[in-house]
Amino acid sequence: MSDGHSGFLCHRAPTWRNHPPTVPKIALLSDIHANLPALQAVIEDADRLGIRDFVFMGDIVGYGPHPAECVEMVRQSGAPCVQGNHDYYTVAGSRHRGFIPNDAESRANPVWAGIHHAMRELDGDDIEWLGALPRVIDIPGAIVAHASLDDPSRWKYLLDSNDAATTLDVLERLGLSIGFFGHTHRQEWFSRPQAPGEPCGEDGFVLAPDKRFAVVVGSVGQPRSKDNRASWTVWDSERRIFEFRRTSYPVEQTVAAIRKAGLPAHSARRLM
Numbered sequence: 001m002s003d004g005h006s007g008f009l010c011h012r013a014p015t016w017r018n019h020p021p022t023v024p025k026i027a028l029l030s031d032i033h034a035n036l037p038a039l040q041a042v043i044e045d046a047d048r049l050g051i052r053d054f055v056f057m058g059d060i061v062g063y064g065p066h067p068a069e070c071v072e073m074v075r076q077s078g079a080p081c082v083q084g085n086h087d088y089y090t091v092a093g094s095r096h097r098g099f100i101p102n103d104a105e106s107r108a109n110p111v112w113a114g115i116h117h118a119m120r121e122l123d124g125d126d127i128e129w130l131g132a133l134p135r136v137i138d139i140p141g142a143i144v145a146h147a148s149l150d151d152p153s154r155w156k157y158l159l160d161s162n163d164a165a166t167t168l169d170v171l172e173r174l175g176l177s178i179g180f181f182g183h184t185h186r187q188e189w190f191s192r193p194q195a196p197g198e199p200c201g202e203d204g205f206v207l208a209p210d211k212r213f214a215v216v217v218g219s220v221g222q223p224r225s226k227d228n229r230a231s232w233t234v235w236d237s238e239r240r241i242f243e244f245r246r247t248s249y250p251v252e253q254t255v256a257a258i259r260k261a262g263l264p265a266h267s268a269r270r271l272m
Contacts, residue, residue, distance in 0.1 A: 024238040025049070026139060028217045030057035030146065030182025032074075033086070034064030034118065035221030035271075036257075038230040039073060041249035042220050051234065055139055057182040057217060058084025058146030060130070063110055063267045064221055065257035067118035071126050083133035084146040084182065085155040086111075090118040091131040110267045117261060141237035142178040143171070149179065157184050164190035164214045171212050178213050180235065180242075185219035187231050187244045204243035215242055221254075222270060 027046040032039050046054070056074050061067040063086070074081055093100035093115055100119070106112040122130075135152045136145045143149075148156035150166035158164045158181055168190065171179050189205070192212045207213050218231025225231075229246040236242070251271050258268040 024140070024236050025051050026053045026055055026235045026237065027051045028055050028057060028144070028180055028233040028235055029220050030217050030232070031059045031084070031185055031219035031221060032056070032064075032070050033059055033062050033219070033221035034067040034070050034114065035230075035254050036064075036066035036069045036073075037251075037253045038221045038247075038249045039070055042230050042232050042245075042247050043073075045245070045247040046232075046234075049234070054079040055137075055144055055180075056081035057144055057180065058082045058133075059086045059182065060084070061090050061114070061118040061122070062086030063114040063263075063270075064254065065117070065261040065263060066254075068121045068123075068126065070221075071122060071130070075126075075129060080137050080139065080144075081133055082137055082144055082146050083130065083135055086115065086118070087130045087133065088155075089115050090122065091127055094119050094122070094127045095131075108264055110264045110270075113264050114267065117263060139180075139235070139237070141240065142180055142235065143174070143176055144180045147181065147183040155183065158190065158214055158216055159184055159186075161190050161194070165192075167214050168192045168212050171214070177209065177211065178207060178215065178240075180215050180217055180233070182217055182219070184216050185222055185224040185231075186216055187218040187225075187233070189213055189215040189242075204241050207240045207242065209240065218244065222267075224270070228271060 054077055056079055060070050060074055100115055101112055148167050149170040217233035220230045220232055223231045229248050232245050234243040255268045255271055
């Protein structure tokens with residue numbers, strides 16, 4: 001589905017709030033997908049690391065049972081946030097009757113069932129807030145978006161080097177060296193020229209200034225790997241280091257809430 005917009009520059013927010021972060025480390029959280037226990041655990045983990053600045057990278061809602069609670073937490077944080085495709089579909093479905101399919105087959109689909117659940121749970125103020133989120137923002141040393149930079153209306157994935165090529169083209173055109181992205185629910189990065197970052201610690205990498213990088217930060221609420229812990233990323237803008245993080249949370253609580261909300265069993269199984 002398309003929202004009728006083309007080109008990402010019109011969606012790009014120009015500043016990092018109105019002031020620089022208090023410390024150079026920033027927690028990058030994407031694809032929360034209405035999983036409140038996972039979001040709470042990640043925020044507590046970041047707090048233990050002394051991180052006070054957050055960036056939320058889209059898909060606060062969808063799939064999971066706690067859309068209103070997760071939107072409230074993100075809004076109360078006051079942190080920068082970009083819009084994801086599930087956020088967009090929830091807004092469009094709330095504003096335009098019939099935009100989201102609502103037959104029996106669609107209600108059994110994890111994507112559309114999660115969107116309908118979010119539409120029921122969110123109030124008008126939350127919908128307006130989600131609808132006003134930008135698609136792209138600047139943060140210290142990097143740019144952030146939910147999906148590919150080259151055509152935001154299509155929500156393209158960065159799954160491999162071919163997918164990432166057009167986003168790296170945009171970074172080059174803008175004179176930027178680093179972009180952070182969500183959407184795939186995975187943790188990986190792509191570079192031009194193709195080269196790994198210099199390892200730093202167990203899961204950290206130093207990004208060379210003479211290369212361009214597209215870093216995919218993982219998913220807080222629905223990681224799609226053999227590790228079902230919440231996945232997120234820490235960005236140290238001063239040292240140009242990013243670190244992939246994993247945080248345990250009570251998965252069974254979210255699974256029970258999915259079942260109680262009447263959401264498709266597939267959404268629960270995916271967390272396990």
